[in-house]
Each structure stands twice: as C-alpha cells, then as structure tokens.
Amino acid sequence: MKMPEIKLPKPSAITAKLKEAAKLFPDPRDVKLPKNGEELKKAAHDFWYGKPHEERRLGDLYVDKTGLYKHREWRGVKDTFYYFHMIWLYNYANMVADIMKFGGLGIFAKGLWRYRWMGQTYLPVLHWFDRGLEGMRGEALRASAWHYRAMVCVSINQFMNMFKADAKLHNGAHNEAWKHSMAHKETVWGGVFYPWSDQYTNIPMEMIPYFVTCHVNNHTVLNYIDAVQSLGLPGDPCPMCQAEAGLFVLDDMPDYAPFVVTTNEACDGSVASTAIQDWFLNIPLFALPQPMQFDDPLVQEHCANEIRELWKFIEEQTGAPFNWEQLKKKLEAQNELQRFEWEKWDVAAKTSSYPINGVAQALYRIYQTQYGDHYIWHDTDRRVKKILYKCVEKKIDTFPKTRHRVIAWSCAPLYYSHWCTWAYNCWGLNTIINMDSLMFDMEVRTDTLDNCVMDMARYHEWAPMRRMAVGGLHHIFELWDYMERFNCDMVMMYDQLQCKGMQGVVGLFEDEFRKRNIHAIWMPHALPDKRTVSRSEIRRIINDYMSTVMKEEPLDPTLLEFDDDMSW
Amino acid sequence: MRKIRKEKKSCSGCRLLRVLCKLFAFLAAVYGILFTVFFFDLDGKLLFYVVEPFLVKHYDKMERRNPLDMPYDIKK
Ligand code: SF4
Numbered sequence: 001m002k003m004p005e006i007k008l009p010k011p012s013a014i015t016a017k018l019k020e021a022a023k024l025f026p027d028p029r030d031v032k033l034p035k036n037g038e039e040l041k042k043a044a045h046d047f048w049y050g051k052p053h054e055e056r057r058l059g060d061l062y063v064d065k066t067g068l069y070k071h072r073e074w075r076g077v078k079d080t081f082y083y084f085h086m087i088w089l090y091n092y093a094n095m096v097a098d099i100m101k102f103g104g105l106g107i108f109a110k111g112l113w114r115y116r117w118m119g120q121t122y123l124p125v126l127h128w129f130d131r132g133l134e135g136m137r138g139e140a141l142r143a144s145a146w147h148y149r150a151m152v153c154v155s156i157n158q159f160m161n162m163f164k165a166d167a168k169l170h171n172g173a174h175n176e177a178w179k180h181s182m183a184h185k186e187t188v189w190g191g192v193f194y195p196w197s198d199q200y201t202n203i204p205m206e207m208i209p210y211f212v213t214c215h216v217n218n219h220t221v222l223n224y225i226d227a228v229q230s231l232g233l234p235g236d237p238c239p240m241c242q243a244e245a246g247l248f249v250l251d252d253m254p255d256y257a258p259f260v261v262t263t264n265e266a267c268d269g270s271v272a273s274t275a276i277q278d279w280f281l282n283i284p285l286f287a288l289p290q291p292m293q294f295d296d297p298l299v300q301e302h303c304a305n306e307i308r309e310l311w312k313f314i315e316e317q318t319g320a321p322f323n324w325e326q327l328k329k330k331l332e333a334q335n336e337l338q339r340f341e342w343e344k345w346d347v348a349a350k351t352s353s354y355p356i357n358g359v360a361q362a363l364y365r366i367y368q369t370q371y372g373d374h375y376i377w378h379d380t381d382r383r384v385k386k387i388l389y390k391c392v393e394k395k396i397d398t399f400p401k402t403r404h405r406v407i408a409w410s411c412a413p414l415y416y417s418h419w420c421t422w423a424y425n426c427w428g429l430n431t432i433i434n435m436d437s438l439m440f441d442m443e444v445r446t447d448t449l450d451n452c453v454m455d456m457a458r459y460h461e462w463a464p465m466r467r468m469a470v471g472g473l474h475h476i477f478e479l480w481d482y483m484e485r486f487n488c489d490m491v492m493m494y495d496q497l498q499c500k501g502m503q504g505v506v507g508l509f510e511d512e513f514r515k516r517n518i519h520a521i522w523m524p525h526a527l528p529d530k531r532t533v534s535r536s537e538i539r540r541i542i543n544d545y546m547s548t549v550m551k552e553e554p555l556d557p558t559l560l561e562f563d564d565d566m567s568w
Numbered sequence: 569m570r571k572i573r574k575e576k577k578s579c580s581g582c583r584l585l586r587v588l589c590k591l592f593a594f595l596a597a598v599y600g601i602l603f604t605v606f607f608f609d610l611d612g613k614l615l616f617y618v619v620e621p622f623l624v625k626h627y628d629k630m631e632r633r634n635p636l637d638m639p640y641d642i643k644k
Contacts (some may be wrong), residue, residue, distance in 0.1 A: 024613055025608060066612055066616060066617055068609055068612045069608075069609040070608075070609075070610065071607050071609065072606060072607055072608075072609055084603060084606050088606050089602065089606075113626070116623075116624075119623040119626075119627065120620060120624060120627065123615050123618070123619060123620070124612065124620070126611060126612075126614045127612050127615075130609075130612075219620075230637070249635060249636060250632060251633045251635060252632075253634040279635075279638065279640050280635045282600055282638065282641075302609075342622040398603060464571050568616075
C-alpha cells in the first residue's frame, strides 16, 4: 500500500512565518536593562507610576498597518490594573451578562451568523476602547471608560431587541416581540416614541448596523457603500445615506417591526435613502418631515402638528392609546440627563479638571440624546458625577499636557472619531467640546401637552447635523459663541467632502477665521468612508499645521507617522 | 486511639489546605493567562487574523435575496 505523500513546508517557509509572527510581539532586544543605580531607580519609578508623557513612545506599540498592539500600554501599576480589571475584564464580562439579560446566547449567535454588521463589528469592541483611551491616566481614564461602557450596553440592548423580534431569524414568523417593536430611521429622535415605551420598544434601523459600526470597525460599512453604488448610484452623495441604503440592498436589515417612521433629518440625503428603504421594507410608513430653516415660529407650529400626526399613526398601527403620563415620566428622566450635561459643560468650560476626553464626550452625548432615555445613561452619569466632583474638589488637572483647548466643529469623521485621543497624545491638543454635543441644548417642558409638543418639535429640529450644519448660516456660526463660552483657542474644522451643505460654507468660514485671527485646522473626510481620506492623511494635515504654522514640537514623536490603514 | 483521631483531624485540615492551595494556584494561573492575553493583545490578534477573516468569508458567500426583484410599488 502506498502511503499518501505528506508535503512538509520548507524550513525557510517556517522561518519566514515565525519571523512574521514575531513582528506581532515586542522584540526582546529592544529591552534596555538599567546600567546603574540611577537608571534602576528611574525604571522602578516608571514601572510604578508609568512613564512621563514625553517618554511613552506610544507609536512603537503598534503592529505595522493593523493598529494592533505588540503589547498594550503599561500605564503604571495602578492604571494598568485598573484598565485590566475595570475596563478589559469588566467589559468582556458585562458584554456576556448583557447578552444574557437582553435575550440569551442562542439568539445572539443566530444574529451574529446572519448579519455582517454584527459579526464583523462587535466582536473587537475592546479595541474600540483601546483606541479611544490610549495614553489616558487617572480620573480621565476612568470617566471616559464609563462612557464607553454605557454605549456598549445600549448597543447590545438594541441589537438583541432587533434579533428577538426579527422574522428572518424566526423562520419568517412574526412573534410578540415583532408586534411590539417600532422601527424608525436613526435620525428620528427616540423621544417621540416615549408615550408607548412601557409596552413597545422603538429601535432605530441604522444606529447599530451603520452608525456605531463605523466607530468600532470601519471595514464593515464599506460593503454597504459599495452595494448601493453597484446599483448605479454615483459615488458623490453623502456616504452616510449611501451606507444606510446599502444595508437594504444587501438584505442586511432585520425584519423586526410592523411599521416604520422615517424623516428628512438631517438633510435631503435622508429622503433619498428613505425611498430605497420604503421600497425594500414594504411596510406601512410614516414620514416625519422637519423644517430645515426652523427659526420661523409658524414653522414651529407645523412641526409640532407633524409630531401629533405621528402619534395618531402609531395609535392606528398598534391599537394602543397615547400615554401622556408615560411621556412625562420619560421626558423628566431625560431632562435629568440634560441637567447633568450642563454641569459637565460648566466644568469643561471653566476649569482644567474635566475628566472626559474628546471622543468619549462626543460619542456618548450624541448617542444619548438621539436614542433617548435608557437606564444605563443614569447609571453612568451617577458614576461620572462622583469622578467629576472629585476632580473639581481636588483641582485635579485631568489633561496636564494641554497646549491648546480645541473645539471641533461640523460633521465628524466616524471612522476616526478617536483622532482627538491621538491629537492630545501627540500634540497636546485637548478637544474640550464638539458641535454634536451642543445641539440638543434644552430641557423639554412637561407642564402641559401643548408646551411639551412645541418643545419636542424644537428638540427634533436641533438634531445632529440639522441644527448647525443645515439649519442656516447663523446656526453654523454659533461656533464663535461656543468658542468663547468653552474658552477654546483653536478650531478643528471638519470638512465632510460629500456634504453639500457644509461644502457651501467653506469660503465663509475661511474669511471669518482670518478676520477673527483664529487658528483652525481643516480636517477633510468622508464621514464613514476611510478610503477617501485615510486616518494617516488626517494626521499628516494636523502635523503639518502644528509644525509649520504653530511651530510646535510633538510631545510624542513616535505618533507623527505610522501606518494603520488596515486597522479597525 | 486519641492519637489516631488527632492524626485524622490534621489530615482533613491538610486536605482542605491542599484544596485551597490548588484552587489558589488554579485561580492564579487563570489570572496570569488572562493578564497575558490582555497585555499582549492576544484577543485583538485572534480577532484580527482568525475570527474576522473567517466571518467575512462566511458573509461573502451567504445567499441573499435580491431586493431588485421586488416591484417598486408607490400605490400601497
Ligand atoms: S453629512 Fe451632510 S449630507 Fe450627510 S447627512 Fe449630514 S448634513 Fe446631510
């Protein structure tokens, strides 16, 4: 009998593979042993407290191209073990606990296997923490991480609600969860569904399959953009709306609700994507139009009536009556979140003790205000409040290497929302606040239904991108007031290359920056699509400005240039 | 008799101690492994080089409904 021939790899191939694998880990030859007592003392100090900012060399930690770490950062004993216990272990454990709590492992596994946006995106979620929290220490690390934890919890809650109700995962059956779910565009504020929130669950269609994916793993969204372009759509419309429509083209939207509410928020790009969604969903649809130029009081009245019409539509569809008491209860809970946000802004504006970094501030705030009330926001705010008060009482300088206080303006690059963490580590640019955080700057009155609906209309008009980006010139120029209010000396001006509204005001901004003698860096990007302007290109633009215009030296030169093109 | 009983007693104490030591060693090993995974970003490497490519292959070859087969009906 002839033995089958086994092909062994050549020794040279094995060596090459091993060499490749070795690049994923730190090179032991790079370890410098202390040569004298002085160096030993310094090494012990660095081990215990972590290296001073200028000596960290964070760029050396990356595996080339991937954004992975040869090893995670050593932040000193206290912060490294805080990260290990309270961020890495705690969040992995709580992700499992959340999945169990919101529906169980079985349905989670089914959803993971069925939907690309689920499997490809949410498994590497801890790397999303890593990117946003790089270089953070002490209270800034703690408070920012709690914001991430809240976003993970709400995301799990949402996709588990989708999966529990999804007819595609239940052999086409429309179960009770399906009958008790309400679908809507992610740009419809979750608050308009509060009156039914004790019996029905509202789930935005694209928040989890599109919006959050771009931050966690920016590879996923490219499939959806390409899918819609494969139907013949040219490449230049807003890629957000392209990706939202692409989810439907690839049949990657769960069938989880009997009706849907859409809107023209933030702009006419949403109207276009709604046309495709309407076609492929083929279920009763209510369009909630919101005026672009919303300052006219007559328009306000009209807008409030649209919300009342929506409530009638929901009553018809569900058979459940409008519940004023439930609406009041939820709005009051949401107002409580808003009041704490104002406290946070006060600390951010007037002190150097604000413990939340730019990316945590931006994402948590836009997520919370757009999705609406949820218990985890309250839990998180309670924890953050303790940290915030401690920082203020003890006058802790939370970002001690701040050279410039930055305000970030216009629509942000979703695939590089953590640029501000990099900018602080590399250049001492501390992003204090951003446009998306400032939009829903209001409480909603709950004294009478009329007042309440008028305020809800206003809140809806102040949605992401709508209020400033397409809400009229004097709204986008609110920048100057907020710059002063938050004591900022620099602007990071996002330049969404495919946003026709914002492209129209580039020249006006340039004139104003010159006239007011403001340092502003234009950051070109294409919202979710990293292929148009890469992360390294964004860093190069900031580097150029900081070295040529500001004539400053980087705090950590290893962060100036590195290749992370393939990273999540 | 008394001696024997005494021996037995110390034996069960030893056993308990041994169990506790083993448990401690096991927990310490688990802790050490987890810390190694954390510190050397082994979770990230596994997800990047193994899990994601595997899942992407699966999603790429999945059969999907062609939505263009659906008639576009504006009368509904
Ligand atoms: S980025 Fe611009 S084009 Fe895109 S949705 Fe927002 S406002 Fe519209």
